[in-house]
Amino acid sequence: MVNSMTGYGRGGHICGELEVVAEIRSVNNRFLDIAFKFPKKLANFEQQARDIISAVIGRGRINVWIGMNGAQEIEQSLTINHPLVANYLHVAKDVESTYHLKNDITVKDLLVLPDVLIAEAGESADEESWEATKIALKKALEEMSAMRRREGEELCKDLILRINELERYLFNMQDLSRNAPELELGKLKERVKRLIDREQVDEYRLEMEMALIADRIDISEEITRFFSHITLFRELLQDESSQGRKLNFLLQEMNREANTMASKAYTSEISHLVVKIKEEIEKIREQVQNIE
Numbered sequence: 001m002v003n004s005m006t007g008y009g010r011g012g013h014i015c016g017e018l019e020v021v022a023e024i025r026s027v028n029n030r031f032l033d034i035a036f037k038f039p040k041k042l043a044n045f046e047q048q049a050r051d052i053i054s055a056v057i058g059r060g061r062i063n064v065w066i067g068m069n070g071a072q073e074i075e076q077s078l079t080i081n082h083p084l085v086a087n088y089l090h091v092a093k094d095v096e097s098t099y100h101l102k103n104d105i106t107v108k109d110l111l112v113l114p115d116v117l118i119a120e121a122g123e124s125a126d127e128e129s130w131e132a133t134k135i136a137l138k139k140a141l142e143e144m145s146a147m148r149r150r151e152g153e154e155l156c157k158d159l160i161l162r163i164n165e166l167e168r169y170l171f172n173m174q175d176l177s178r179n180a181p182e183l184e185l186g187k188l189k190e191r192v193k194r195l196i197d198r199e200q201v202d203e204y205r206l207e208m209e210m211a212l213i214a215d216r217i218d219i220s221e222e223i224t225r226f227f228s229h230i231t232l233f234r235e236l237l238q239d240e241s242s243q244g245r246k247l248n249f250l251l252q253e254m255n256r257e258a259n260t261m262a263s264k265a266y267t268s269e270i271s272h273l274v275v276k277i278k279e280e281i282e283k284i285r286e287q288v289q290n291i292e
Helices: 040-054 082-099 107-111 123-195 203-217 220-237 244-264 268-288
Strands: 007-015 018-027 032-037 060-069 077-080 117-120
Touching: 007 123, 018 123, 032 040, 040 060, 040 123, 060 123, 123 220, 123 268, 220 244, 244 268
Parallel strands: 032 060
Antiparallel strands: 007 018, 018 060, 077 117
């Protein structure tokens, strides 16, 4: 199963006069990163919300917004942060004496300063608000997860087509590399003999050098490993859980094998196939970056 890391979900719940709306957005990220925008009265429940999300989502940048409307949302007691007010007045007095400015601070001026007013809700109200929020959050999470699954299914279809194309290139390269080394070495041997036609040729030494060259241009091991990576890639696409990190690792290994084959390429046909393989790997990598 493949899940995309891109999704959106919205959920709501009404409890008496309280209406709660939850929105969740997710985008690509290497790890799970959750950011909340909560009403202050729900600040103590952030960890519980984080646990609910992390139980369903494994990777991605998740943005959560919670909105509230109704009597429950506004039934809060307001208190004055007296130590902070005293600090504000002390600073104002200091500015007045230092810069010889007129100090005409009013009550209205004080009340609009940050954190002077503290809104507090009772514990029972907070619990009731959280229960309603939890229901809305789970609805939004379910909708977003469904969207991520649908997009993941489309990604999986595209990846299967691309991995099949990659495999086709490998079969072509395998056919080229099966008999080509012997032919190339035969041509090289003839050229060497022509160059030193008038000199005595040490056949044994020449055969040893040819054997070393044959080993350096042999790409059969790289092709075998590449096929095994493709097999594992297909298995991971069908895994019960989304395996974005493992797929990305396999692509790194495929790219490493392609680089080795490029360094050993001894014909233009093989070099052209390596270029096509690397292009296809890059296209697959772009898609895998969006898989959870």
